[in-house]
Amino acid sequence: MDETKTFDERLIAAMGEMVNPTKSATAEVPTRSGGRYTYKHETLDQVLAAVRPPLIKNGIGLTQKQVWDETTQQYVLQTIVFDAENHRILDQRPILPFTDAQACGSWETYMRRYALRTAFALTGEDDDGKAAKDYVAQEPRNPTNHPLGKTTKQKPVERRKKMLARVTQLRMTLMERGLSEDGLNAYLIATYEVDSADKLTDEQLVDYGKQLAKTVDEYQGKEAGDVD
Template identity: 25%
Template sequence: MNKSEQINELATALAKAQGELENAAKSSDNPHFKSKYADLAEILNTVRPVFSANGLSVSQCPSFEAGIVSVETVLMHRSGQWMSSVISAPVSKQDAQGVGSAITYCRRYSLAAVAGIAQEDDDANSAVGHAPRRQEPQAVPKPKVTTQQVEHLRQAITVAGMSEAEWCASIKIPGLDSLPAEKFGGAMDYIKSQAHAA
């Protein structure tokens, strides 16, 4: 953070302003996350009148270099005292829209921090190109054949004159006990048909 040599008047005015400020309303929708957040306009509408009444003003200067957006936010007091800070964020989509989105995000985030107000930050992911997380459905393991069914399979394979290892390899399972229970009937029918064919 940079600041003027003295910030006593600025600090007094900021303390008074923060006592009057309320958190920005969550008036914008984020369709990706199905949530609301306070956009830049809402934060400006919340901060400007209170800052102005207390002799405070804000200037924000964006820059872009090597895929990084930076915004310097300067808080000034009518006395001439000031303080500033810089926030930076990577731009995932290297076009005008991606840069603009990152600048808006940095301005909103930095202004809220300087003003000392809270905001819902669900649109941050879109600014840096992150898709909303989706919960992957958990795979329910299929029941395997019982010990008794394994013995029936083994006997049928022997009667058919087949090799147990080769038969398991042909249907891509490591062993008879890995066969899903739902496939037991079909497997038995196939093995018996091979026995008749022989």
């Protein structure tokens, strides 16, 4: 470590030594028609392995912790670099409330990985992710396969459009309250393993709308209603 360099100079040097992590973990996701597709992603360990050694080499520590944000009145995840005299928050994103421990753990792991990539401008291979997205977009939709069964026969297209519109409205409200679009999308991936609401089944869409409405109620202190 060159002790004559400033903290920022050492941070820049560390970032220059970082290599984009390889996406070696594979996830399998069921599709609406009963098929399955897979996509690759990097693990949190792989991202940390790309980030920590260059930082330590340049005398810089790294931590990620949850803290209470008085401004937004919610818990946030902060990605922080530091040394004996300096302290920098490189990334901050909201932690959504969960009642399920597994969902909470999945969300935090995803957000830590995503925050590190954002903070240090890292990317990964996305060919498999693009292929999966294209595969889902090409799949035919069959209303008879929906989990809601007969309830989807009464104007299913109009009903789904109404649900999607309501979800979009709730997401916009949450973004106005300080939640990021990336964070909301990360919840979709962690909970339903899809990257956009229009890929949810009708049953999942109703559940997602209820979760959004509940979060809006908690942040705004007023009734937001359910998606129906």
